Amino acid sequence: MNDTRPMIEVRGARKFFGPLEVLKGIDFSVARGQIVAVIGPSGSGKSTLLRSINHLETLDGGEVWLDGVQVNQKLDRRSFERHINGVRQQMGMVFQHFNLFPHLNVAENITIAPIKLKGMAKAEARALALKMLDKVGLADKIDAFPARLSGGQKQRVAIARALAMQPKVMLFDEATSALDPELVDEVNLVMKQLASEHMTMVIVTHEMRFAAEVADRVIFMADGAVVEEGSPAEFFRNPKQERTRSFLKKFLNG
Amino acid sequence: MDIALIGRIVPVFVQAAWTTVELSLLSLALGLAVAALVAMLRLSHVAALRFAGAAYVSVFRGTPALIQIFLLYFGGPQVGIQFEPFAAGAIALGLNIAAYMAESIRGGVLSVDRGQMEAARSLGFGEGQSMRWIVLPQAAKLMIRPLGVNAVALVKGTALVATISVVELTYTAQRFIGSTYKPFEIFAVTAVLYMIMVYGLTLLIDRLDRAYAGEA
Ligand SMILES: Nc1ncnc2c1ncn2[C@@H]1O[C@H](COP(=O)(O)OP(=O)(O)OP(=O)(O)O)[C@@H](O)[C@H]1O
Ligand SMILES: [Mg+2]
Numbered sequence: 147m148n149d150t151r152p153m154i155e156v157r158g159a160r161k162f163f164g165p166l167e168v169l170k171g172i173d174f175s176v177a178r179g180q181i182v183a184v185i186g187p188s189g190s191g192k193s194t195l196l197r198s199i200n201h202l203e204t205l206d207g208g209e210v211w212l213d214g215v216q217v218n219q220k221l222d223r224r225s226f227e228r229h230i231n232g233v234r235q236q237m238g239m240v241f242q243h244f245n246l247f248p249h250l251n252v253a254e255n256i257t258i259a260p261i262k263l264k265g266m267a268k269a270e271a272r273a274l275a276l277k278m279l280d281k282v283g284l285a286d287k288i289d290a291f292p293a294r295l296s297g298g299q300k301q302r303v304a305i306a307r308a309l310a311m312q313p314k315v316m317l318f319d320e321a322t323s324a325l326d327p328e329l330v331d332e333v334n335l336v337m338k339q340l341a342s343e344h345m346t347m348v349i350v351t352h353e354m355r356f357a358a359e360v361a362d363r364v365i366f367m368a369d370g371a372v373v374e375e376g377s378p379a380e381f382f383r384n385p386k387q388e389r390t391r392s393f394l395k396k397f398l399n400g
Numbered sequence: 401m402d403i404a405l406i407g408r409i410v411p412v413f414v415q416a417a418w419t420t421v422e423l424s425l426l427s428l429a430l431g432l433a434v435a436a437l438v439a440m441l442r443l444s445h446v447a448a449l450r451f452a453g454a455a456y457v458s459v460f461r462g463t464p465a466l467i468q469i470f471l472l473y474f475g476g477p478q479v480g481i482q483f484e485p486f487a488a489g490a491i492a493l494g495l496n497i498a499a500y501m502a503e504s505i506r507g508g509v510l511s512v513d514r515g516q517m518e519a520a521r522s523l524g525f526g527e528g529q530s531m532r533w534i535v536l537p538q539a540a541k542l543m544i545r546p547l548g549v550n551a552v553a554l555v556k557g558t559a560l561v562a563t564i565s566v567v568e569l570t571y572t573a574q575r576f577i578g579s580t581y582k583p584f585e586i587f588a589v590t591a592v593l594y595m596i597m598v599y600g601l602t603l604l605i606d607r608l609d610r611a612y613a614g615e616a
Contacts, residue, residue: 200522202518202521202522231524231525232524234522234523235523235524238522239519239522241515245515245516245518246519247516247520247538248538249537259523259524259525262525262529262533263523263524263525304519308522308523311523
């Protein structure tokens, strides 16, 4: 295997919602084990970009590659469905609103995909769920229903659910934005731990401090384009573009 | 009030009410099956199928059930479709209630948060798998009440097939008017029997609803 090949590569990504051009030709790549934070004002297209990576949004132009396989390749409907389901199994996604399955308990939330999609035996899947819950510090909640969990706990279960598929990359779309402030840290902690295990991650976030702490690279988007990118140190200490400066200033002033 | 008359007619009317129950159950089964199909059409990605589903709903909700019954029972033989009154009644009522039930099913599916489908898809589930394991189990709970309302309407609507001489409760009541001239007693007994059927159905729906609610 070629270890220098990027894990995620996006080339010339364009997306329209009706007449509105939301992504105006985005290029970026994420190396194996790299952590990229995507920041930018509301409506700049961060979520759309992230969702294009696992094809929850269909690009109107450009390419997305995961580990040498084109995600948005042209295939007939049936073949594409099979292809994309396979690709998505290799990408974990964490949503702002958790999207846990409320009719399933924590164990079932985590095991349903490995059991149904990978044919894993129930006992093995439960052991896997326990291991993943251990990672996020919630082993004691294995039989609880989502309605019984706090927001922070829900998001940690959602991360465990994604991890149980042993994905090559993890995509986070404002994983902590819906949480009460005192619950943010427990989720950030789990993400930092994943970072230390060299999980490849793309993290869309509004938390500048967290981005600075965890990311190898920061990408600043505005109006559907990448305005500036760099290491957190240069990006936050010495932003080159006026647009970046005014965005960061607004953030610092609250 | 002719109590003796009431005592005399009750056994016959209970028998007739049983026919109403059978008729209701048959049309309910047919209605649910057709409704599931129409709801699938309504939710399809294919525009032509969506249109077909919408057309079904418009036609069956946009015309009186009585005319649908007449069309099948009286109009059918003219184009080679012939049914006994009971069968014609059950089919027409079933096809009619299916239009309403399809909307209840569709409403349930659409009420499930979009994020549920997205979460399932992002794990690698196909569209059908996501529907079956993630969306429908949640939608089912949301459908019980509206489908229950449809079922109650169906039971009361069975009275319409008296017009094509299906010997159910309403037809039986009308037949007794001629021989007794006591419409008050007769229709009062009839109304009470309908109420008992509807009440029983309501209890059943409540139970179902609670059983599902307790699950999550
Ligand atoms: N499904 C959709 N249909 C129409 N317009 C959409 C849709 N999704 C997003 N948009 C629009 O596309 C633009 C980019 O949205 P996107 O959600 O990607 O922004 P974002 O950077 O994630 O913003 P936020 O920080 O508020 O989450 C916005 O103008 C938004 O209104
Ligand atoms: Mg967003």
